[in-house]
Amino acid sequence: MISEPLLEVSNLTLDYNLGNRKMRALDRISFSLDKGQVLGVAGESGCGKSTLGLAILRLLPRVAEIRRGAVFFNGTDLLKLSEKQMEQEIRGQKITMIFQVPQNALNPVFKIETQMTDILRVQDKYQNPGTRKPRGDFRQQAIERLESTGIADPEARISNYPFEFSGGMKQRVMIGMALSSGTSLLLADEATTALDVTIEAQINRLITKLAAEYGTSILYVTHNLGVLAEMADRIMIMYAGRIFEMGQTRFVLGDPRHPYSAALLESLPSRQTRGKRLLAIPGFVPPLDRLPSGCSFHPRCAFAEDICRQEVPPLTEVASGHWSACLLDQKRGRQKWKWS
Amino acid sequence: MEVELIRIRNLKTWFFQGKGLLSKWFGQGLKIVHAVDGVSLTIRKGHTFGLVGESGCGKSTLGNTIFRLVEPLEGEILFQGRDVVKMNQKELRRFRQQAQIIFQDQFGCMNPRMTVGQIIAEPLMMRQREPESQKSIEQEVAELLNSVNLDPDAAIKFPNEFSGGQARRIGVARAIALNPMFIMADEPTSGLDISTAATILNLMQDLQDKLDITYLWVSHNLNQVKYMSDDMGVMYLGKMVEMGRTSEVFNHKAHPYTQALISAVPRVSSEQQEQTIFLEGEIPSPINPPSGCYFRTRCPQVFKRCEEEEPPLLDLGGEHFCACHLHDA
Numbered sequence A: 001m002i003s004e005p006l007l008e009v010s011n012l013t014l015d016y017n018l019g020n021r022k023m024r025a026l027d028r029i030s031f032s033l034d035k036g037q038v039l040g041v042a043g044e045s046g047c048g049k050s051t052l053g054l055a056i057l058r059l060l061p062r063v064a065e066i067r068r069g070a071v072f073f074n075g076t077d078l079l080k081l082s083e084k085q086m087e088q089e090i091r092g093q094k095i096t097m098i099f100q101v102p103q104n105a106l107n108p109v110f111k112i113e114t115q116m117t118d119i120l121r122v123q124d125k126y127q128n129p130g131t132r133k134p135r136g137d138f139r140q141q142a143i144e145r146l147e148s149t150g151i152a153d154p155e156a157r158i159s160n161y162p163f164e165f166s167g168g169m170k171q172r173v174m175i176g177m178a179l180s181s182g183t184s185l186l187l188a189d190e191a192t193t194a195l196d197v198t199i200e201a202q203i204n205r206l207i208t209k210l211a212a213e214y215g216t217s218i219l220y221v222t223h224n225l226g227v228l229a230e231m232a233d234r235i236m237i238m239y240a241g242r243i244f245e246m247g248q249t250r251f252v253l254g255d256p257r258h259p260y261s262a263a264l265l266e267s268l269p270s271r272q273t274r275g276k277r278l279l280a281i282p283g284f285v286p287p288l289d290r291l292p293s294g295c296s297f298h299p300r301c302a303f304a305e306d307i308c309r310q311e312v313p314p315l316t317e318v319a320s321g322h323w324s325a326c327l328l329d330q331k332r333g334r335q336k337w338k339w340s
Numbered sequence B: 001m002e003v004e005l006i007r008i009r010n011l012k013t014w015f016f017q018g019k020g021l022l023s024k025w026f027g028q029g030l031k032i033v034h035a036v037d038g039v040s041l042t043i044r045k046g047h048t049f050g051l052v053g054e055s056g057c058g059k060s061t062l063g064n065t066i067f068r069l070v071e072p073l074e075g076e077i078l079f080q081g082r083d084v085v086k087m088n089q090k091e092l093r094r095f096r097q098q099a100q101i102i103f104q105d106q107f108g109c110m111n112p113r114m115t116v117g118q119i120i121a122e123p124l125m126m127r128q129r130e131p132e133s134q135k136s137i138e139q140e141v142a143e144l145l146n147s148v149n150l151d152p153d154a155a156i157k158f159p160n161e162f163s164g165g166q167a168r169r170i171g172v173a174r175a176i177a178l179n180p181m182f183i184m185a186d187e188p189t190s191g192l193d194i195s196t197a198a199t200i201l202n203l204m205q206d207l208q209d210k211l212d213i214t215y216l217w218v219s220h221n222l223n224q225v226k227y228m229s230d231d232m233g234v235m236y237l238g239k240m241v242e243m244g245r246t247s248e249v250f251n252h253k254a255h256p257y258t259q260a261l262i263s264a265v266p267r268v269s270s271e272q273q274e275q276t277i278f279l280e281g282e283i284p285s286p287i288n289p290p291s292g293c294y295f296r297t298r299c300p301q302v303f304k305r306c307e308e309e310e311p312p313l314l315d316l317g318g319e320h321f322c323a324c325h326l327h328d329a
């Protein structure tokens, strides 16, 4: 039996056109995400992680241009839908995005209640066309959703304005709203980066619960590999617009097949003892309109050889379900990528 | 013998909030935010003291009070034996050359119309005594940029031309311009990605090794505090609840709050994973802290006495302190 993936991105390629500069922010991105699964995305700043989420939801700025590829969601190519269909059927309904700064996503002038019941109402209108229930009918449902996100005293709290909530509470409301919209795909872009460890743990537990109970699939972007170790089923490592490695969490983190993934793991202070230096990958992510030849990582890679400057490594399945884009790994089989 | 650079005794910083004359004259409706509420600690010279705790627990306020950016209500801040709280303007100015801050939001505290060279030169110009060497300010700026691994060309650029990690390094360059003995780093890597954060941590470590700088390292990233600090303190609602050598606190975490914080740290390798202790709810308001132990509203091990009595900070031996009735046998 083959299970149909909920999301299937194939060959997605996107440029930001800035004057005469063409920055390829996504380059032949292909992956799939099954129902109820969590796919973690990591990589340095500027590697295209946020662009990927925005492209899926088609919330791109005007300078962005999708060159080719498809984004199949439940079998429909989202890139072929009209803007009206995206707005009425997809965004905030079936696919919801939560951002790093929740303040911006909640409207400061409306009470939490208004914002939550709005969503429930719109959803109801699509499920039962022709009916139009008053807002009050959804209050109880909104309270239940708020309660399920772990906010104490939801009956009273629902009448608050966003500024009366702390950062962690706002983020939970966002997730509660995602829940109340009957979302089947949640895109979380560094959604907990600004929060404390204890609140972050609460939120991540909530997200995992969501995935398990409601069968919601999650694309989870973060710098924190520790968080991904705990909650992602699979991990995708991105660099300069490309996928460098992808596979089951325990393989990507436990047995990285790409030097870049290995380097990210070695840069973590949790892996190092006091007094020892951390690995800092030399150099920077290159400007996307001036990518180095061959493997775009070669100027920073400790293992680069001549061939790396000449050939572009394809993303290849190096073990069952484990993909990597390193020439040396592909030509010589598994290597130990020890940076220091 | 180990020398202490800073000793803080029973420091309290409260904020008074209230509108109108009634609250001003009669204290009616006056709200008191107990941001720092009786903290004592010692920072050893050339070492790093890590300060952790959830948002709003008073870490930044404690740091800002050390620099007299906010005035304490009571308590002592001894810097090399002299009380910062009692310093006059002149002494304070000298102190503020020996002690520097690296703020969390680097861009926010840089004037966008000044070049990076001017920003770094600013403290150099305010120097009271002329340096012995006859170096020009430009030379000094170039050397500072070099010591934080930035290109000398950076001096003629403006802040908005730099990435978050580079801006953080400019902040470090400015902070070390006057050879300070002490630096408070408030969330120095927040918002940076893994490899940029690693660069900053290495840089700060190198500077400490080379210049013997003492750090107060404020962060809510426990992995980072474990990696960077020699001693650490855990704050909750304005109070120190646990304090000691970092290795000791991590190996023998005594306070239920510390245990929850450490258990919640996500770890990459599965073998060392501990069971996460989930704390329900959020930190209570510092305006109306709970009676007895401030942590009791979230403590998984709360018992009757916790509501009635405030636990004192007790020495568990080996300079390991903890404020919890469970350890008060």
Ligand SMILES: Nc1ncnc2c1ncn2[C@@H]1O[C@H](COP(=O)(O)OP(=O)(O)OP(=O)(O)O)[C@@H](O)[C@H]1O
Pocket (backbone or CB within 6 Å): B015, B016, B017, B033, B034, B035, B053, B054, B055, B056, B057, B058, B059, B060, B061, B062, B220, B286
């Ligand atoms: N100027 C002020 N007026 C009133 N209250 C204040 C003021 N500054 C801080 N507070 C309050 O004091 C408490 C401690 O704040 P502080 O900024 O020190 O926390 P923190 O531990 O640094 O938090 P974070 O991790 O979010 O930076 C908070 O409740 C805060 O709201």
Ligand SMILES: Nc1ncnc2c1ncn2[C@@H]1O[C@H](COP(=O)(O)OP(=O)(O)O)[C@@H](O)[C@H]1O
Pocket (backbone or CB within 6 Å): A016, A018, A023, A025, A043, A044, A045, A046, A047, A048, A049, A050, A051, A052, A061, A063, A288
């Ligand atoms: N609106 C935009 N206009 C031009 N370039 C952009 C825009 N948004 C992002 N980029 C560029 O695209 C690349 C990927 O950015 P982003 O997706 O935000 O990365 P990440 O989320 O991985 O940090 C970066 O080089 C960034 O500068």
Ligand code: SF4
Pocket (backbone or CB within 6 Å): A258, A259, A260, A295, A296, A297, A298, A299, A301, A302, A303, A304, A305, A308, A313, A325, A326, A327, A328, A329
């Ligand atoms: S292809 Fe070459 S440069 Fe690229 S990651 Fe592999 S070894 Fe490094």
Ligand code: SF4
Pocket (backbone or CB within 6 Å): B255, B256, B257, B293, B294, B295, B296, B297, B299, B300, B301, B302, B303, B306, B311, B323, B324, B325, B326
């Ligand atoms: S004193 Fe009581 S409530 Fe406070 S930390 Fe100890 S056990 Fe928990």
Ligand SMILES: [Mg+2]
Pocket (backbone or CB within 6 Å): A049, A050, A051, A189
């Ligand atoms: Mg991003």
Ligand SMILES: [Mg+2]
Pocket (backbone or CB within 6 Å): B059, B060, B061, B186
């Ligand atoms: Mg702070």
